[in-house]
Amino acid sequence: MREVNDHFFKRARREGYRSRAAYKLIEIDDRRRLIGKGDLVIDCGAAPGSWLQVASARVGSRGRVLGIDLKVIAPHGLPDNVTLVEGDTRSTDVLSILGAKADVVISDMAPDTTGIPSVDSQRSYDLNSQALSFAQRHLKPGGTLVLKAFQGEPLNRLKSEIRACFESFKLFKPKSSRSESVEIFVLGFGLLPQS
Numbered sequence: 001m002r003e004v005n006d007h008f009f010k011r012a013r014r015e016g017y018r019s020r021a022a023y024k025l026i027e028i029d030d031r032r033r034l035i036g037k038g039d040l041v042i043d044c045g046a047a048p049g050s051w052l053q054v055a056s057a058r059v060g061s062r063g064r065v066l067g068i069d070l071k072v073i074a075p076h077g078l079p080d081n082v083t084l085v086e087g088d089t090r091s092t093d094v095l096s097i098l099g100a101k102a103d104v105v106i107s108d109m110a111p112d113t114t115g116i117p118s119v120d121s122q123r124s125y126d127l128n129s130q131a132l133s134f135a136q137r138h139l140k141p142g143g144t145l146v147l148k149a150f151q152g153e154p155l156n157r158l159k160s161e162i163r164a165c166f167e168s169f170k171l172f173k174p175k176s177s178r179s180e181s182v183e184i185f186v187l188g189f190g191l192l193p194q195s
Contacts, residue, residue: 121152
């Protein structure tokens with residue numbers, strides 16, 4: 001029962017977040033100022049919804065957050081500025097929902113893991129390739145992307161692909177990530193105009 005003794009798990013329950021992952025986005029945004037008041041934010045793979053909770057508070061009442069996931073996301077307790085879509089990012093008509101391109105795309109998606117590092121990092125890369133393609137279609141030029149990736153050889157390919165699409169990128173490991181976790185967040189700043 002690792003979660004019972006986990007500081008961030010207990011804090012999430014106490015503060016009303018759906019999972020401890022909320023603190024990862026809080027730390028990333030506190031350090032990098034990615035989400036602003038009035039922004040349009042899309043959360044890819046949004047279940048169970050803790051990143052939606054954080055993003056909706058940070059965009060404020062003038063902003064909007066769209067959460068997309070293949071899994072059902074319970075709407076209870078989410079503010080009015082959050083829209084939920086049960087579906088695939090590859091086929092969701094974001095423009096008809098938001099009416100504009102997003103300022104920020106965030107993704108805490110992770111594959112089902114096998115325990116084989118090379119397989120798990122490749123599966124993570126595959127998900128992130130989908131999220132990067134999604135961001136290229138639905139982010140405004142100059143927009144920001146946050147992806148959770150697994151460390152391993154495929155991460156180098158992902159970094160090269162993000163470097164080609166964004167003005168700059170950074171890697172970030174929040175303190176709220178478990179020390180044994182191979183996860184790392186890739187932040188792309190300033191989406192370049194598509195040719």
